[in-house]
Amino acid sequence: MTIAPPRLSLATLDDLPDVVKRPSYLPDLLTQGIVHIGVGGFHRAHQAYYIDALMNQGKALDWAICGAGLRSEDRRARDDLASQDHLFTLYELGDHEDTEVRVIGALRDMLLAEDDPEALITRLASPGIRILSLTITEGGYCIDDSTGEFMAHLPAIQHDLANPGAPRTVFGFACAALQRRRAAGLPPFTVMSCDNLPHNGEVARKALLAFARLAGDTYGTGLADWIERQVAFPNAMVDRITPMTSAAHRQQLLERHGIDDAWPVVCEPFVQWVLEDNFCNGRPAWEDVGVQFTADVxxxxxxxxxxxxxxxxxxxxxxxxxxxxxxxxxxxxxxxxxxxxxxxxxxxxxxxxxxxxxxxxxxxxxxxxxxxxxxxxxxxxxxxxxxxxxxxxxxxxxxxxxxxxxxxxxxxxxxxxxxxxxxxxxxxxxxxxxxxxxxxxxxxxxxxxxxxxxxxxxxxxxxxxxxxxxxxxxxxxxxxxxxxxxxxxxxxxxxxxxxx
Structure with a gap:
């Protein structure tokens, strides 16, 4: 009788086959420096992959990621990750089939906004968080492509303007947290878009400033001007083909490598990140793991x-x-x-x-x-x-x-x-x-x-x-x-x- 392997977790890391790469750091001892909104396959195969690579060099141990989900659909992802101590397997597949199998421990928490919006605002406002990163899809920035204007009429935007203490969009959460940081005398976080958009940093900046100006004094007098002066929005080019993880992928990972992972991420071996070096509150040394920094992306x-x-x-x-x-x-x-x-x-x-x-x-x-x-x-x-x-x-x-x-x-x-x-x-x-x-x-x-x-x-x-x-x-x-x-x-x- 074949005994099924235990679910991936901190307790079972040492039981994995030798071919599986695992964190050389202790995930429980990391401190969080990034909140990422939009935890999906691409974020885990790209940004989290690069942070994990740095951590495996003994660096960036204060740049662990707290994931955040703003949609009801994010609940299953949160539950799957929480059930395995927020570990997940990066499963590279290429010409030679299994190119690399790596367990990543850089993601240390995931919050659901609809369960507790205050918890997410508090996390974003905490001094250790220095980057807010985003994969919220092309449409998530609420910019009308025909006019270039922010779509203030959208119901979610109107909700956030009327309910600043219980936001639903990235703009409401960011403004609430940035106002708390400003009031406490803390520096802001960098807003770093990782979406496939031309000038994604500029798009994020335009959208957040538009929302802050619509909010007026809701978050405190002059917040929009403070954001305009203090917050950095680097542009980036991100690239890695990351298909949806299927049941067949999970079964393949289990049969070939003995890893029972509720939500692995499957990707190609190719990966690229070109990033403008424009950060207002520090950043990881991503250049040490292959990220290309440039003045103009x-x-x-x-x-x-x-x-x-x-x-x-x-x-x-x-x-x-x-x-x-x-x-x-x-x-x-x-x-x-x-x-x-x-x-x-x-x-x-x-x-x-x-x-x-x-x-x-x-x-x-x-x-x-x-x-x-x-x-x-x-x-x-x-x-x-x-x-x-x-x-x-x-x-x-x-x-x-x-x-x-x-x-x-x-x-x-x-x-x-x-x-x-x-x-x-x-x-x-x-x-x-x-x-x-x-x-x-x-x-x-x-x-x-x-x-x-x-x-x-x-x-x-x-x-x-x-x-x-x-x-x-x-x-x-x-x-x-x-x-x-x-x-x-x-x-x-x-x-x-x-x-x-």
Missing amino acids: TPYEQMKIKLLNGSHLALTYLGFLRGYRFVHETMQDPLFVQYIRDYMKLDVLPQLAPVPGIDLAGYQDTLIQRFSNRAIADQLERVCSDGSSKFPKFTVPTINELIRSGGDLRRAALVVAAWALYLRGVDENGVAYSIPDPRADFCQGLVAEDDGLTQRLLGVVEIFGEQMPASPDFISAFEEQLHHLRAYGVESALRALVSL
């Missing part, structure tokens, strides 16, 4: 957002319509590979400035290899999610530049046409699926009828801006690609654009 983030994230969108809706469900499946299809290569080389690359230390041709080859990684089984559903928030950041800027320069619009128009058909919820094989987007009902309503679809869809300014619907050339390219997809399917549409 702009060329790196443009490279990553337009090439990686833009190419992800370019293949994901087409792949889903074709019947594929994993990224690597699309990359086994030579038509998809050539299409993505053409999109990167012909449409995106001419728009990019030189990137210090990066060979852009080699970077494109690396992306093809990463997208083709079978071992991590990255779900197309994950990449498809929140399209209404992703398009304005990842694809629309590329299309606008193609319009301005008179470039070939067909490949980029096909991306938008594929999303339009994807929103109808049925692939080419007749398989129905749900649309993982907070605005799914609205978006599906835009494409429900063929008549007037172009005007309804492209006319949504907060998604597509004003330039695309005003361009006869783009409208023509979009309608041509949409007709080709409807009439002949994904394979034919791709064959018409690529030469093999």
Whole structure:
């Protein structure tokens, strides 16, 4: 009879197989220096990974992470982590299948805002916390992409303005905690965005200042001015493909390595973090574990957002319509590979400035290899999610530049046409699926009828801006690609654009 291994915990660390790397530090002796809002797979495979690497060098032992969840959906994550002393396994999967298996102990607590908002405010206001880091998704900053303005009308924002002692958003929590720090004569914390946004630090700064100014004297006179003068908001480029952890991943980790982990994180071996050295209250020595510090992250983030994230969108809706469900499946299809290569080389690359230390041709080859990684089984559903928030950041800027320069619009128009058909919820094989987007009902309503679809869809300014619907050339390219997809399917549409 086989005896199941015990659940991962501090007490069972020494029982793990030798191949599993484990903390060289004592997690219980760490002190917290970071509160991170939005504990998910990416944060654990990226920021927590880098902190753990430093701690394994005997450094940054006062920079442990306290996670925080602002959504009801975060409860299961909190419970799973708490059940195993907040340890989790980082499971790298690549060409050689198991690349690295590492238990990370840098996360030492996780608070749920809806259970006790005061506890989170108190933690943020405590002197040891010097960084508030964020992965709250592209839409979490409440900035209207069409106007660049903060969306003060949103119900959650209005709630926080009316209930400063029981906030629900990152802005309410940050302002409440920063006011307490100011009143106590403490320095502020740095607000460090780790989301996939152009100039993510500037976006975080704009949103927080807008909220603080709307609040007026609610948190004390002059708080917004104090934040503007004292709080740092570094921009960052973050990169690591991190699929949703599946039951199959958990079972694989258990069978191959004897680790029973309720919520491991699965990721590719590649990892990159380019960060502006702009902190107001200290920071870990991340440069000692491979983080690249720079005075200007702009060329790196443009490279990553337009090439990686833009190419992800370019293949994901087409792949889903074709019947594929994993990224690597699309990359086994030579038509998809050539299409993505053409999109990167012909449409995106001419728009990019030189990137210090990066060979852009080699970077494109690396992306093809990463997208083709079978071992991590990255779900197309994950990449498809929140399209209404992703398009304005990842694809629309590329299309606008193609319009301005008179470039070939067909490949980029096909991306938008594929999303339009994807929103109808049925692939080419007749398989129905749900649309993982907070605005799914609205978006599906835009494409429900063929008549007037172009005007309804492209006319949504907060998604597509004003330039695309005003361009006869783009409208023509979009309608041509949409007709080709409807009439002949994904394979034919791709064959018409690529030469093999």
